[in-house]
Amino acid sequence: MSKHASSQVSKPPTVAQVLARGIFALAKASDSARTDAQILLAHSLKKDRPWLVAHGESFLTPGQAERYERLIERRASGMPIAYMLASAGFFGREFIVNEHVLIPRPESESLVTEAVAFLRSRVDPMRKAQILRVLDIGVGSGALGCSIAAEVPQAAVEGVDISAEALAVATQNARRLHVHRRCTFVQGDLGAPVAHRSFDLVVANLPYVPTADIAPAPDPVSFEPRLALDGGPDGLDLYRRLLEVAPTLLYPGGLLLLEAAPPLMAALEALVKGAFPDAATVSLGRDLGGQERFVRVQASLP
Numbered sequence: 696m697s698k699h700a701s702s703q704v705s706k707p708p709t710v711a712q713v714l715a716r717g718i719f720a721l722a723k724a725s726d727s728a729r730t731d732a733q734i735l736l737a738h739s740l741k742k743d744r745p746w747l748v749a750h751g752e753s754f755l756t757p758g759q760a761e762r763y764e765r766l767i768e769r770r771a772s773g774m775p776i777a778y779m780l781a782s783a784g785f786f787g788r789e790f791i792v793n794e795h796v797l798i799p800r801p802e803s804e805s806l807v808t809e810a811v812a813f814l815r816s817r818v819d820p821m822r823k824a825q826i827l828r829v830l831d832i833g834v835g836s837g838a839l840g841c842s843i844a845a846e847v848p849q850a851a852v853e854g855v856d857i858s859a860e861a862l863a864v865a866t867q868n869a870r871r872l873h874v875h876r877r878c879t880f881v882q883g884d885l886g887a888p889v890a891h892r893s894f895d896l897v898v899a900n901l902p903y904v905p906t907a908d909i910a911p912a913p914d915p916v917s918f919e920p921r922l923a924l925d926g927g928p929d930g931l932d933l934y935r936r937l938l939e940v941a942p943t944l945l946y947p948g949g950l951l952l953l954e955a956a957p958p959l960m961a962a963l964e965a966l967v968k969g970a971f972p973d974a975a976t977v978s979l980g981r982d983l984g985g986q987e988r989f990v991r992v993q994a995s996l997p
């Protein structure tokens with residue numbers, strides 16, 4: 696779909712024509728070429744996808760056709776759609792994303808479900824101004840922490856990230872979701888900025904991809920920041936360091952939820968058991984696809 700080719704067409708192209716060309720251009724780069732082409736065309740035309748289906752014979756203006764063509768080229772190079780549209784859906788809400796943050800994954804949603812259920816079980820209806828303290832380490836876009844704040848009005852969330860650029864995105868998302876008064880973000884290494892403080896709930900989805908497994912370009916993952924992916928030789932470097940301090944970060948009875956990839960769960964669970972020899976419970980949680988996805992640790996009560 697080169698500029699040269701499109702300039703040879705005397706009549707302006709129709710929705711159906713550019714869609715067919717876009718699908719063809721994306722066939723190699725994407726497993727969901729049709730959906731991707733529809734999303735990008737709908738975005739270029741500022742319409743929704745059902746509109747495209749009903750208006751296949753509508754003509755595009757040259758500006759619209761060019762905008763769409765540029766998007767198709769970027770997508771064909773492997774760039775994830777979420778970065779192109781600066782938006783990703785997570786737990787029923789839209790989050791701003793850019794190349795400084797990981798694109799939130801649906802696999803992380805069950806961790807949020809677990810976190811929300813735990814906090815709700817802690818809500819005391821007799822207390823008017825109850826605050827439940829939540830820490831999100833490696834907060835990135837704020838997908839976990841802001842979703843938790845949006846679901847549980849008693850939650851006060853602190854998000855830590857080593858990346859100032861990621862924290863800027865999390866701050867925007869907290870505002871967008873109207874939870875900014877209950878979310879604070881601080882730059883630092885793992886638990887260092889909140890040392891000597893305790894929380895009802897700590898969540899972390901730290902980088903856990905083994906260094907050697909980080910996909911090279913043009914894999915979509917290669918567009919994501921290495922800082923959000925690289926977990927060291929076996930993927931567990933950051934969790935090892937976090938677990939040195941994690942027991943001090945939890946109130947008695949508090950909950951820690953740590954996300955990683957299914958193949959790492961047994962090793963992560965073993966590390967957690969070593970760090971929390973007196974935990975009330977240590978168990979594994981599954982994502983919506985039924986895969987083991989997070990370790991759940993409940994600190995014991997005195």
Ligand SMILES: C[S@@+](CC[C@H](N)C(=O)[O-])C[C@H]1O[C@@H](n2cnc3c(N)ncnc32)[C@H](O)[C@@H]1O
Pocket residue numbers: 796797798799800803832833834835836837838839855856857858861883884885900901902903922923924933
């Ligand atoms: C896998 S991403 C998770 C982002 C977000 N929590 C989510 O679930 O979508 C990991 C995040 O940890 C951050 N990070 C990496 N090393 C860190 C460190 N030493 N201390 C704090 N954050 C770190 C990265 O910048 C990145 O935003």
